[in-house]
Amino acid sequence: MSLLEKNKMKIKKVDSLFLLIIPLLINFLYNLFINKSITELFNFDLLNLISSTLLFAFLFSVGSLMKKTFNFPLVSTGILFYLSSFFIFDNIFLFITKSVSFKYTYIIVNLLLISYLIYRKSSLKNIFYTSLIVLINYLFNLIYINHYKQNLTIKGDVEVQWLPMAENIYNFNYFYSLSNPFLDGYGQFISYTHALLLKINLGLDSFMFVRSSINVLFFLSVLLLWELDLNFKVKSSLILTFSILIMNSEWLNYLFVDSLMGEGITSYFFAVSLISVFLSIKNQNKFTYIVFLLFGTVYFTKQFVTFLVLGLILFFLIYTRTRKYAVFALIPLVINEVNLLFPLNFSRRDAYASNFDFKDTILDLLTNTNLKPENAYEIFSNFLIDKPITYLFLLLIGSSFLVYLIYKSLDLETITYLSIILINIIFILTLYISAWRNMPELESPIRYVLNLLHLTIIVTFMNLNKIYNKFS
Numbered sequence: 001m002s003l004l005e006k007n008k009m010k011i012k013k014v015d016s017l018f019l020l021i022i023p024l025l026i027n028f029l030y031n032l033f034i035n036k037s038i039t040e041l042f043n044f045d046l047l048n049l050i051s052s053t054l055l056f057a058f059l060f061s062v063g064s065l066m067k068k069t070f071n072f073p074l075v076s077t078g079i080l081f082y083l084s085s086f087f088i089f090d091n092i093f094l095f096i097t098k099s100v101s102f103k104y105t106y107i108i109v110n111l112l113l114i115s116y117l118i119y120r121k122s123s124l125k126n127i128f129y130t131s132l133i134v135l136i137n138y139l140f141n142l143i144y145i146n147h148y149k150q151n152l153t154i155k156g157d158v159e160v161q162w163l164p165m166a167e168n169i170y171n172f173n174y175f176y177s178l179s180n181p182f183l184d185g186y187g188q189f190i191s192y193t194h195a196l197l198l199k200i201n202l203g204l205d206s207f208m209f210v211r212s213s214i215n216v217l218f219f220l221s222v223l224l225l226w227e228l229d230l231n232f233k234v235k236s237s238l239i240l241t242f243s244i245l246i247m248n249s250e251w252l253n254y255l256f257v258d259s260l261m262g263e264g265i266t267s268y269f270f271a272v273s274l275i276s277v278f279l280s281i282k283n284q285n286k287f288t289y290i291v292f293l294l295f296g297t298v299y300f301t302k303q304f305v306t307f308l309v310l311g312l313i314l315f316f317l318i319y320t321r322t323r324k325y326a327v328f329a330l331i332p333l334v335i336n337e338v339n340l341l342f343p344l345n346f347s348r349r350d351a352y353a354s355n356f357d358f359k360d361t362i363l364d365l366l367t368n369t370n371l372k373p374e375n376a377y378e379i380f381s382n383f384l385i386d387k388p389i390t391y392l393f394l395l396l397i398g399s400s401f402l403v404y405l406i407y408k409s410l411d412l413e414t415i416t417y418l419s420i421i422l423i424n425i426i427f428i429l430t431l432y433i434s435a436w437r438n439m440p441e442l443e444s445p446i447r448y449v450l451n452l453l454h455l456t457i458i459v460t461f462m463n464l465n466k467i468y469n470k471f472s
Helices: 003-019 022-035 039-043 046-070 075-092 102-119 124-147 156-171 174-179 189-201 211-227 232-248 250-256 263-282 288-300 305-318 320-341 358-367 374-385 387-407 412-433 444-450 453-470
Strands: none
Touching: 022 232, 022 387, 046 075, 046 102, 046 124, 046 189, 046 211, 075 102, 075 174, 075 189, 075 211, 075 263, 075 288, 075 320, 102 124, 102 156, 102 189, 156 174, 156 189, 189 211, 189 263, 189 288, 211 232, 211 250, 211 263, 211 453, 232 250, 232 387, 232 453, 250 263, 250 444, 263 288, 263 305, 263 320, 263 412, 263 444, 263 453, 288 305, 288 320, 305 320, 305 412, 374 387, 374 412, 374 444, 387 412, 387 453, 412 444, 412 453
16 A cells, blocks of 8 residues: 555545534534534633633642652542642541631641642652742732632522532531531532632632632543543544534533532542542552542542442452452541531431432332333433433444444443443433433433533543554
């Protein structure tokens, strides 16, 4: 085959790859110029963008330090470790930190981390760069906060749950928030992260919604996608697709990167921790147990994800290669049980499980009684309204089928990811036709599906990467 023919084949492959995202691009351009539903894209706040970029630069620098120190598979793993360390510390020492304000807990954990980095003789250059970013961020935010106007829509779950819990944690401490729950028994890892991001970014005396502290989730997500071991062209298509999905929909933008809603943090943390687990299994080192510990902490995010985490921990306990590490994923749950017995003996054990009767639900499903299967149809119809998300799931199904046809099998990692996505959907539909059959609205199930948005788009492009490599 001549060099010209080879180049033509390469061009054809690249064209074929980008053809897959053309429908998303067309939909984006239509909304931008015709529908004008996302014209705010060109009315962005420059100060907000700079503040968010500086926050990302700090987290990236810290994540790089943690990656080198603990030999984590990704910088994103290091960032997750840093953000989780405050929550884990607060849970372990809750009997002490219950009398300490969140501000001082933040200082204590940072001092402990800095001391450990110095003890491990971590890169002084990286520590210097991180300190420099902190200084620049502080000086810039003296300007930023004087020009900032809070613009938070107080409605729905933000009003009932996310804002009050973040305020309680930030203004008082984690124990105070657990003691005065707006939704008794729910994990508060999401609200804790919202409070922590604001503390890192601006260090205000009291909590307020600052867009730059939440917008950083977009940059963190792009970093995660960039770190994946994919062909450059596939990776570029992946990042472009994710960006289009978020910017193309005011609803997705609100859920994931521009509000106190929990979907953005849940989806990002779950994807980072689970991908890090599989990468750590391949490159086992003495700190692999920390990655499993981080994965266990994701239990305290949102409904459905908590059950998925429990199921995966059970799987890792059974799987021979991960058994000795999977035990560490149970530590956050054990600590929580201890706290419920002593410092929090007045709190409900677990609102996730106590919202419905397992025995009656299973009996209804087995006997086909008291069910509303029409709810499943309505949920599916609501799902189809969002055409870009529907297209993503069609790509996931089609690419998985093609990979299986080409390779005659799927690897354990892909099977696990696909199983988790499928189980999540089945579990949601099952609950909404049985135990939650009389729920007044059927839009929330879509949000539960979107709890795994990062993982869904990543698996889709992992499949496309395998297809692309097969014909390269």
